[in-house]
Amino acid sequence: MFLEIDVYIRRLGVAFIHRHRSQKKEQKMRSKWNNQFFVKIKLIPSYWLYLNKAFGYTLEQYLEEMKNRGKRKYQQAIRRAKRKGEEYFTLHRLQKMQNAWNASS
Numbered sequence: 001m002f003l004e005i006d007v008y009i010r011r012l013g014v015a016f017i018h019r020h021r022s023q024k025k026e027q028k029m030r031s032k033w034n035n036q037f038f039v040k041i042k043l044i045p046s047y048w049l050y051l052n053k054a055f056g057y058t059l060e061q062y063l064e065e066m067k068n069r070g071k072r073k074y075q076q077a078i079r080r081a082k083r084k085g086e087e088y089f090t091l092h093r094l095q096k097m098q099n100a101w102n103a104s105s
Helices: 001-016 023-032 034-040 046-055 057-081 090-103
Strands: none
Touching: 001 046, 046 057, 057 090
């Protein structure tokens, strides 16, 4: 629950900065304003406070856990598509990935 609140608040803040949503701005938001950025400016995520109190996580462990969580989520999406007999990397998805890559370069 804390994680979802953190994500919502951060995206809401970025939405105030950028009034119009586009792939380029979304890519910038995801790469520039990631968990590491907020930890660096001392805006400590409430989910880390929970993990610290419950399990003694340091900020470095929190950042590593969030990175691993993103990788697991990506792998799960690929497995789900395979179970359904669908291709995860559709032509449309590949085009969006290419556009996002070009926008961030």
